[in-house]
Amino acid sequence: MTVIFKNILNKESLLNIYSRAVAFVKNNRILARVCSLCLIGMMAVGVSVVSVGITLGFKVNYSGSFIATVRNAQVFDAAKSIAVNNIEGSDADSAIETPSFKVTLTVADRLDSAAAVADAIIENTENIVKASALIVNGERVACGEAEELREYLEISRTRFEPEGAESKSEFTDKVELENGYYLKTEISDPDAVKAAVEAIGVKTVAVVTTDTEIAFSKKTVKTAEKLIGYSEVTTAGENGVNRKTESVELINGEEISRTELSNEVVKEPQTEVTTVGTAKTTASAAQRSAERSAGFISPLKRGSFTISAYYGDGRGHKGMDLAANKGTPIYAVANGTVTYAGYDGDYGNSVIIDHGNGLKTRYAHASALCVSKGQTVSQGEVIAYVGCTGYSTGNHLHFEVMVNGNRVNPISYIGLD
C-alpha cells in the first residue's frame, strides 16, 4: 500500500490528489455517499504517508529530462564536482549543462545522494562518453572505444607473425588502457588511433619451417625377361623433402636474428627405375623349338646381312630388320602361295606368302619383286631383292611372321636367336 502511494506522490502532489477527489465526488452526487467513505480512507492513508516522512524537494531537469530529486541545489553542485573529478580532461567543467529545478513533495528517503546525481549527470551529458585512453610508456597517446582499442592492439601486436609459423609477439613499449569518462572532443579519430597503435614497438619470435625439395635420381635396370626395345619406368621417381626449422626474431617486422633449430631430411627421395629389355626373344626353349619346327629358312643368306633391329624395340616394331646391300636376293622361307605382291605404303615393295596352318610371312622395302599374287612358291625361291622402298632409311629387309593374323617375334622361326 505504502509503495503504491509513494509512486503516486512522485508524480503528483498530495494536494492535487485531494482536490481532484473532491471535484469528482461533487460531480457525482449519487456516488457521494459511497465515496465519502473512500475519501475518509484516502485521507487516512495521506496521514500515514506524512508520518513516513513527506518532505519538500527539487526535481532536477537536466538536458531535457528529470534525472534526480535532490534536497536542494547544493546537492547538485556537489554532484557536479564529483562528476568533473571523474571526467578525464581539463575542460570537463564546461561540458556540464546548467539544470533547472522544480519544487516537489517527496519522501525523505527518496532524495538522491550527490554520488547518485553525479552518475546521472555523466550518463545524461551529451558531451561525455565512456572510453579508454591508450597509455604508452606512461603517456596518453590516443583515446577511443575500449573494445576497439583492444582489437587494434591485438592486430598490431601480431601483425609481423609470419603466416603458418608458430609465433610469439609482445610489445616492447609499456602499454596500458585506462577506462573512464572522457569528453567527446578528446576521442581520437580512427586514423589517429591506428597510427598511435602502430607506433608501439613489437618484438616477434617465430619458428619458421622451410621445406626444400630433394630431386630424385634415376637408374636403369636390365632384364632378360623383356625384349630388346622394351623400356618402361617401373618405379616412379619422387622428390624428397628437406626441412629446416629456424627461430627468427623480428623487431617491428625487421629480422634481427635467425637461429637454426633443426635441418633434416623428412622424406627420402625415391629413385626412378627404368627397366629395359635385353632379350632377343622371350620365347621359352620349348616355344623356340616349336617355332623352329615350322621349318623356315633364313630369308637372306647367312653372312649377307646384319641384324639392324629386333622385334619389339619400343617403336612398336613388329618385325626384324636385316640390313644388306641393295639387290641381295630375298628367299621364300617356306613353300606357300603369294597372297600379296605390290607397293604397300610404309612397307614399300612387299610380298606376303601364306604357308598354311595360319602361318604367313611378309618381306618389305624390296627394290624389286619377282613374284605376283596367286603364285605358288617353293622354299628358297628368290621372291624379291633388298632395297629401301616405303618407310625406310637404308637398304634392309623388314621381315614379319604372322600367326593367325598376329605378328610375332620372328627370331626363333628363322634361327637367329
Ligand SMILES: [Zn+2]
Ligand atoms: Zn623393320
